[in-house]
Amino acid sequence: MLRRLLTQTSSPRRLLSSKTPFFSKPSLSPFSSLPSSPDPPSSASSHVEESGSSAAAGTTISVDRSALFNPPDHSHEPTPDSELVKHLKSVIKFRGGPISVAEYMEEVLTNPRSGYYMNRDVFGAQGDFITSPEVSQMFGEMIGVWTVCLWEQMGKPERVNLIELGPGRGTLMVDLLRGTSKFRNFTESLHIHLVECSPALQKLQHQNLKCTDESSSEKKAISSLAGTPVHWHSTLEEVPSGVPTIIIAHEFYDALPVHQFQKSPRGWCEKMVDVGEDSQFRFVLSPQPTPAALYLVKRSTWATPEEKEKLEHVEISPKSMDLTQEIAKRIGSDGGGALIIDYGKDGIISDSLQAIREHKFVNILDDPGSADLSAYVDFPSIKHSAEEASENVSVHGPMTQSQFLGSLGINFRVDSLLQNCDDEQAESLRSGYWRLVGDGEAPFWEGPDEQTPIGMGERYLAMAIVNRNQGTPAPFQ
Ligand code: SAH
Numbered sequence: 107m108l109r110r111l112l113t114q115t116s117s118p119r120r121l122l123s124s125k126t127p128f129f130s131k132p133s134l135s136p137f138s139s140l141p142s143s144p145d146p147p148s149s150a151s152s153h154v155e156e157s158g159s160s161a162a163a164g165t166t167i168s169v170d171r172s173a174l175f176n177p178p179d180h181s182h183e184p185t186p187d188s189e190l191v192k193h194l195k196s197v198i199k200f201r202g203g204p205i206s207v208a209e210y211m212e213e214v215l216t217n218p219r220s221g222y223y224m225n226r227d228v229f230g231a232q233g234d235f236i237t238s239p240e241v242s243q244m245f246g247e248m249i250g251v252w253t254v255c256l257w258e259q260m261g262k263p264e265r266v267n268l269i270e271l272g273p274g275r276g277t278l279m280v281d282l283l284r285g286t287s288k289f290r291n292f293t294e295s296l297h298i299h300l301v302e303c304s305p306a307l308q309k310l311q312h313q314n315l316k317c318t319d320e321s322s323s324e325k326k327a328i329s330s331l332a333g334t335p336v337h338w339h340s341t342l343e344e345v346p347s348g349v350p351t352i353i354i355a356h357e358f359y360d361a362l363p364v365h366q367f368q369k370s371p372r373g374w375c376e377k378m379v380d381v382g383e384d385s386q387f388r389f390v391l392s393p394q395p396t397p398a399a400l401y402l403v404k405r406s407t408w409a410t411p412e413e414k415e416k417l418e419h420v421e422i423s424p425k426s427m428d429l430t431q432e433i434a435k436r437i438g439s440d441g442g443g444a445l446i447i448d449y450g451k452d453g454i455i456s457d458s459l460q461a462i463r464e465h466k467f468v469n470i471l472d473d474p475g476s477a478d479l480s481a482y483v484d485f486p487s488i489k490h491s492a493e494e495a496s497e498n499v500s501v502h503g504p505m506t507q508s509q510f511l512g513s514l515g516i517n518f519r520v521d522s523l524l525q526n527c528d529d530e531q532a533e534s535l536r537s538g539y540w541r542l543v544g545d546g547e548a549p550f551w552e553g554p555d556e557q558t559p560i561g562m563g564e565r566y567l568a569m570a571i572v573n574r575n576q577g578t579p580a581p582f583q
Pocket residue numbers: 215216223237238239240271272273274275301302303304307340341356357358361362
């Protein structure tokens with residue numbers, strides 16, 4: 107089946123240039139930095155045609171600074187406060203105390219007026235970071251293979267809601283639709299629902315999916331790529347249920363807010379964001395239990411004794427747990443499955459929150475709204491949340507991205523694309539392939555050391571949540 111899908115996947119439309127920056131988010135430990143990539147973006151432009159519920163602390167809290175962890179470095183010159191900084195400071199002031207790291211993260215990323223994602227395209231060489239769909243067309247194509255396999259296991263329903271959470275530029279969906287275009291019964295069954303909070307990115311997705319508006323509503327259109335209806339929503343809850351469903355979440359969970367806890371002589375305390383006397387943001391520890399502690403207790407019941415013994419810091423994401431429950435309930439009652447791919451761990455996360463601006467790690471508290479914030483995904487917490495929410499689902503994985511793409515046959519795909527391309531395209535295909543499945547620093551790299559490509563194959567993990575009626579999804583058998 108996989109082999110047939112791979113040979114029928116349509117010919118390449120876009121190949122990666124070797125100048126594409128090789129920086130992706132989790133390549134270094136938090137707070138360290140990498141030089142920026144000087145070259146212009148090329149992945150999106152080098153197209154070729156050829157024959158082939160946050161439990162944020164809402165209560166007023168007085169602050170104990172005695173156990174301050176990791177004080178931020180504010181060595182930069184003071185600059186006038188941005189709209190978002192003013193907003194955050196006013197929230198802290200009127201609340202009468204600091205806000206949780208989760209609330210800070212949520213405001214920084216998705217504040218409707220000035221959140222990081224809300225008003226611009228943040229991807230690629232001229233943005234802040236690059237993701238797998240932007241690295242190579244093969245990524246979206248392989249997700250297409252996964253989706254068609256699941257649709258077959260679902261009994262080839264005539265109508266399917268294909269939901270993507272956080273589609274970015276829409277590149278994954280474009281490659282998925284192009285790659286599966288020969289499977290007319292599949293593409294004709296699709297109703298695409300894009301869950302995207304950013305009006306700017308919704309517009310870009312509309313453009314890249316070559317949509318024409320069906321009615322006066324901008325929230326509903328037809329993609330001319332496969333004649334498929336496309337709808338936009340800002341949350342998963344808004345997507346109509348009652349229809350067999352396939353959900354894709356690539357690099358979505360890492361953007362969901364996390365609460366951070368730290369062990370202190372007083373026990374576990376939540377790390378909070380406050381404004382100091384110098385008017386700069388700083389971290390402080392909450393002196394008393396916060397509402398998110400309930401989620402900490404829940405998470406700790408899923409931790410192994412070894413994990414519990416070693417931990418000094420814990421990061422938890424109630425929003426991720428709640429989202430997973432919503433996904434599992436939907437899949438449990440409507441049928442289908444969800445695929446989650448992200449960087450993270452098959453274990454509890456201690457302290458991973460990081461900020462990235464222009465391909466460099468920067469201080470989390472520095473000029474909020476101008477850098478991406480993201481955290482490692484806690485895969486066991488997703489598994490347990492799904493199992494808790496519905497008896498009708500089974501959870502598979504996580505497995506590494508390398509195993510996932512390898513078992514789906516990405517090596518056959520790259521070989522078939524290499525049959526019909528020029529030298530530059532071949533080089534770009536090989537480096538894109540290595541980037542998706544490789545690990546550590548690229549052995550073939552001859553450019554400057556500081557731009558050495560870092561493989562995503564081992565650090566990115568894939569997990570599936572499927573309705574039990576569907577059996578075990580490929581390639582988790
Ligand atoms: N999946 C894409 C983009 C990843 S970046 C890729 O791999 O290239 C995260 C995406 O999720 C962006 O599109 C961002 O705007 C969206 N997003 C982040 N937080 C969100 C939220 N709370 N609700 C809806 N969309 C969100």
